Amino acid sequence: MxxxxxxxxxxxxxxxxxxxxxxxxxxxxDATAFEKNVATLAGLAREAGMGLRPHAKTHKCAGIAKAQIDAGALGIACAKPGELLALFDAGVASLMLTAPVSSRRKIDRLVQAAAKGCALSVVADRAGLVADYGAAARAAGATISVLVDCDTGLGRTGVTTPEGAVALARMIAAEPGLIYAGVQAYAGHVQHVHRTDERRAVNRAANEGLSTILAGLAEAGLAPKIVTGGGTGSHALDFEDQVLTEVQAGSYVFMDEGYRPVELHGANGPxxxxxxxxxxxxxxxxxxxxxxxxxxxxxxxxxxxxxxxxxxxxxxxxxxxxxxxxxxxxxxxxxxxxxxxxxxxxxxxxxxxxxxxxxxxxxxxxxxxxxxxxxxxxxxxx
Known part of the structure; x- marks a missing residue:
């Protein structure tokens, strides 16, 4: 610098x-605290038999992302194309974009990264976005993985019904250059509920909606390989419930005053x-x-x-x-x-x-x- x-x-x-x-x-x-946090969540994920895909929206830093991958993370989640492309340029290869986009120019940039070796996965919440990703992948001679984005209570993006998820999954699977990889269901509204019992109730309500979507996909022959979501506030609940296959926790590497009142592991302390x-x-x-x-x-x-x-x-x-x-x-x-x-x-x-x-x-x-x-x-x- x-x-x-x-x-x-x-x-x-x-x-x-x-x-x-x-x-x-x-x-x-603080290296000691940081390394402990990374190792702790990686160990909890292994004990639960689930994957971990930490979210780079927290740190936007390749050094931190590489430490998370070295500890066993499947890859790194990103909120926006800009941070994803910056991490790819800095040597992080397995990256997931966790939000829909509407710009074809951004889609083209993402797919160009995939053509250069980025193991890219993205989410789609509508048919037009699937079509745009498919057209860009064909034009670049690239293959990208696409997940169906599902809304289980956050109210931000994603389909809310099994029928909507099945329709998108079928479209993804039919597009040359796209791989139907699974679903994303980020329950952001769960993460900062302070009390464990209250947070568990909100998380289980979200998972009930997700389970209905998963059942519909399975019935249609489209059972997802990846079910990604969760976060720092819900990680223990997600490991317990086993509905997701991987967790996208981000803030755990740093922690902040906003998370301090949240009983992450019941009343057993931080x-x-x-x-x-x-x-x-x-x-x-x-x-x-x-x-x-x-x-x-x-x-x-x-x-x-x-x-x-x-x-x-x-x-x-x-x-x-x-x-x-x-x-x-x-x-x-x-x-x-x-x-x-x-x-x-x-x-x-x-x-x-x-x-x-x-x-x-x-x-x-x-x-x-x-x-x-x-x-x-x-x-x-x-």
């Missing part, structure tokens, strides 16, 4: 104590650790003596609970926003504000859009900077 804090921090890689010397605002990835932090620096004190930081809404996505602030590994308060570029450290009355120049590590309200605000993520292990990974899909929301 040749610009911004990544360029300023590059010469600190491998230096003892470099974590505390980073220029800020810097997006951090199963994943916070691994993403934004490091900021105290740059001044206002007239009230409050510490002002160099990180505001251009460094944190603020659509979630406020960040918790840590000084030398000890939680000392929270961050409030005082501008796009600046934050304010909110401390208990008995805590003295840190001096100017102090580095503060902060959790994030929402990890996915926070990653999208940064060009690079600083991999730290213990007290030192280990590597700087580019976020190849940063800003590619197309």
């Amino acid at each position: 040749d610009r911004g804090v990544a360029a300023l921090n590059a010469d600190l890689i491998g230096v003892a104590g470099s974590r505390a010397a980073l220029e800020t605002p810097a997006l951090l990835l 199963v994943f650790d916070f691994s993403m932090f934004v490091m900021v620096t105290i740059i001044a004190h206002n007239a009230k003596g409050e510490a002002i930081t160099d990180g505001g809404s251009k460094s944190f996505a603020i659509d979630g609970p406020p960040p918790r602030a840590f000084l030398n590994g000890r939680e000392i308060g929270t961050i409030a926003w005082v501008g796009d570029e600046f934050g304010k450290l909110v401390l208990p009355p008995d805590v003295t504000p840190p001096a100017a120049g102090a580095r503060i590590e902060c959790t994030v309200p929402h990890c996915d859009p926070t990653a999208n605000l940064h060009d690079a993520i600083h991999l730290v292990r213990g007290d030192r900077l280990e590597a700087i990974w580019p976020i190849e899909g940063r800003g590619l929301s197309d």
Whole structure:
């Protein structure tokens, strides 16, 4: 990285104590917590006999995607063509686009990647999209896998009936250049339901609708090989229910304040650790003596609970926003504000859009900077 804090921090890689010397605002990835999170979910998937296809919308980073694949992931899910193509260019070969598109130019770009070696799978929610993917595949001399997109309660995209799913599956199977691969049913409305019993009820209602669709496909001789969906909030329930064949969890690699209240494994405590932090620096004190930081809404996505602030590994308060570029450290009355120049590590309200605000993520292990990974899909929301 040749610009911004990544360029300023590059010469600190491998230096003892470099974590505390980073220029800020810097997006951090704690290697110990990150590796634990990746290994934990991969192990849970293996124990359940199910696949894992982590979602790159969370991180948009080839370094993270490769670590997930090395741990056993089947491939990587992507929300948008731009981030998928960026990851392919960065050397990630097995990629699934989990949302429909309506642009033939984007379809052509995706299929061209397949012709160059991308193991590409996509979803379709309507006949016209199947026809467009088929025409593009024939023109490029490529073959792509297509899944029927199903809506089981999210209310975003996808068919809702067995008849609709069967009609699309038949059309996919009949198109030269397309392979009918299965179905996608992402129950996004389940993921942040806090209590386990309530989340289980919502997830099972979604799975009842999905099971009806699966039964209709099986009766038509189109039983899907892949049934993909789920996420960080529902992963344990999905492993338990065994309706899906693979889970698309994303946020588990980082965690954020939005997921903190969610009982991911009942009331047994957190199963994943916070691994993403934004490091900021105290740059001044206002007239009230409050510490002002160099990180505001251009460094944190603020659509979630406020960040918790840590000084030398000890939680000392929270961050409030005082501008796009600046934050304010909110401390208990008995805590003295840190001096100017102090580095503060902060959790994030929402990890996915926070990653999208940064060009690079600083991999730290213990007290030192280990590597700087580019976020190849940063800003590619197309």
